[in-house]
Each structure stands twice: as C-alpha cells, then as structure tokens.
Amino acid sequence: MPIVEYKKLSLVDYPGNTCAVVYFSKCNLRCVYCHNPKLVLDELMESRIDEKVLFREIIQFLSKRKNIIDGVVLTGGEPLLHDRIIKIAGLIKDLGLKVKLDTNGVQYGKLKELLHNDLVDYVALDYKGDRENIKEITGISNESLVIENWFKSFRILLESEVDFELRTTLVKGFHNTNNLISMAKEIIHSRDCGDFKWYLQSFRRDEKVLSDYSKDDVTLHAYSDQEVSEMLELLKKLGFIVEKR
Numbered sequence: 001m002p003i004v005e006y007k008k009l010s011l012v013d014y015p016g017n018t019c020a021v022v023y024f025s026k027c028n029l030r031c032v033y034c035h036n037p038k039l040v041l042d043e044l045m046e047s048r049i050d051e052k053v054l055f056r057e058i059i060q061f062l063s064k065r066k067n068i069i070d071g072v073v074l075t076g077g078e079p080l081l082h083d084r085i086i087k088i089a090g091l092i093k094d095l096g097l098k099v100k101l102d103t104n105g106v107q108y109g110k111l112k113e114l115l116h117n118d119l120v121d122y123v124a125l126d127y128k129g130d131r132e133n134i135k136e137i138t139g140i141s142n143e144s145l146v147i148e149n150w151f152k153s154f155r156i157l158l159e160s161e162v163d164f165e166l167r168t169t170l171v172k173g174f175h176n177t178n179n180l181i182s183m184a185k186e187i188i189h190s191r192d193c194g195d196f197k198w199y200l201q202s203f204r205r206d207e208k209v210l211s212d213y214s215k216d217d218v219t220l221h222a223y224s225d226q227e228v229s230e231m232l233e234l235l236k237k238l239g240f241i242v243e244k245r
C-alpha cells in the first residue's frame with residue numbers, strides 16, 4: 001500500500017509551480033519532529049485503503065487537471081522505498097506534468113534510476129543533521145550507512161542536470177550553531193558545483209509529531225525567526241545560497 005492519500009491542489013509544495021501532492025506510506029527514518037506519523041508508523045496507517053482504486057482515482061484526476069496544474073509532488077513517508085515509484089513517476093510524466101520528489105536521500109539507487117530515466121524535474125533533499133546529532137534526530141541505529149547513502153544521493157544530484165534544494169528543519173535542543181557549521185563544512189566543496197538553495201526552517205508544533213508516540217520523554221522546542229535568520233547569515237558567510245521557510 002505505497003500511496004495513501006493525495007491533495008488535489010497546492011500552491012506551496014513545488015517552488016514556482018501549482019501542483020497536486022501524492023503521499024507515500026512508510027519511512028526508513030524516525031525523525032523526532034516528523035509531522036506525518038500516520039504515514040510512518042504502521043499502527044497509525046489506514047489499512048482499509050484500496051491502493052489500486054486510489055491510484056486509478058489519482059491518475060483520472062491528474063488526466064483531467066493536467067492543463068490546470070504544472071506538476072505533482074511525490075512525498076511521504078519516503079517515496080523511494082517503493083519499487084513502483086518509477087512506474088508512477090513515468091505515468092505522471094506521460095501526462096505532461098512535472099514531477100517533484102521529496103526524499104530523505106537514503107535510497108540513492110532509486111533516485112539515480114529516476115534521474116537516469118528523466119522521471120523527475122526537481123528534488124527536495126532533506127539534510128537533517130551532522131555526524132553528531134543525526135542519530136538522535138532520525139532515531140536510527142545505523143547512522144554511518146544513512147550518512148554514507150545520503151552523500152551518494154547528494155553527489156548524484158550535484159552531477160545531474162536536475163534542479164534541487166537542501167532543506168533542514170532546526171529543532172532547539174537537537175541542532176545548534178556548531179551542528180550547522182559542521183553540516184556546512186561537510187558539503188563546502190559543493191558550493192561551486194551547482195546553484196542549489198539550502199532552506200532552513202524551524203520545527204513548529206502545530207500538530208502531533210512522531211516523538212509524541214515515543215516511550216521516551218522527548219521535548220522539542222522551536223527556534224525564533226530571529227535565531228533562524230542568524231543561522232542563515234552564518235551559512236551565507238560560508239558561501240551558500242540559503243533561504244528561510
């Protein structure tokens with residue numbers, strides 16, 4: 001059951017484009033601040049959804065709206081966990097619509113396949129933390145593999161012709177200035193390899209997040225606008241193109 005729901009129209013999920021948004025279930029990470037626990041945790045997923053019926057409905061909807069919207073965002077959960085992502089992206093491209101992918105970058109092989117087959121037009125790649133904080137942010141135990149795979153995805157994107165962005169959600173108590181500088185230093189060589197933007201946003205508590213379902217007592221705090229702006233200036237000084245979301 002990879003596809004679990006869709007949004008018919010969004011003006012904010014695909015920079016510069018009107019789009020529909022298709023949500024995929026499951027994720028290989030467990031980020032404390034995740035706003036989509038019902039797509040990530042098996043026990044919260046709607047088991048009654050008939051994915052074939054939903055998928056048919058989505059394609060029919062997109063066929064009717066293909067002259068009204070510019071593209072489709074594939075998001076999740078983690079869309080690249082599903083083998084069918086290639087076919088689904090292909091069907092959307094066949095309708096003449098652009099495809100934007102949101103990914104955590106761990107499944108670099110699928111990303112490569114999508115890019116190789118010209119099935120994606122824009123990628124938003126999460127850059128979640130540095131080697132110090134990635135484990136506690138993403139709740140995974142094999143952080144070395146996650147980091148290694150993420151860098152493969154990043155390099156694949158740098159070498160591709162496809163536009164992409166990095167995006168980091170900052171959580172007070174999990175990220176500090178040192179983490180951010182160390183993240184910047186890890187990719188400092190890339191400033192001259194492409195003109196990708198790096199977006200910073202603070203964690204916001206407007207609904208239940210993944211850590212609310214954890215047995216551990218985790219408290220998440222937001223950074224103020226001013227604090228995010230100060231971090232943004234630091235990255236700009238290091239030569240990155242950075243914006244706030």
Ligand code: SF4
Nearest residue numbers: 027029031034077104
């Ligand atoms: S925020 Fe983390 S846990 Fe949630 S969908 Fe994205 S990668 Fe998965």
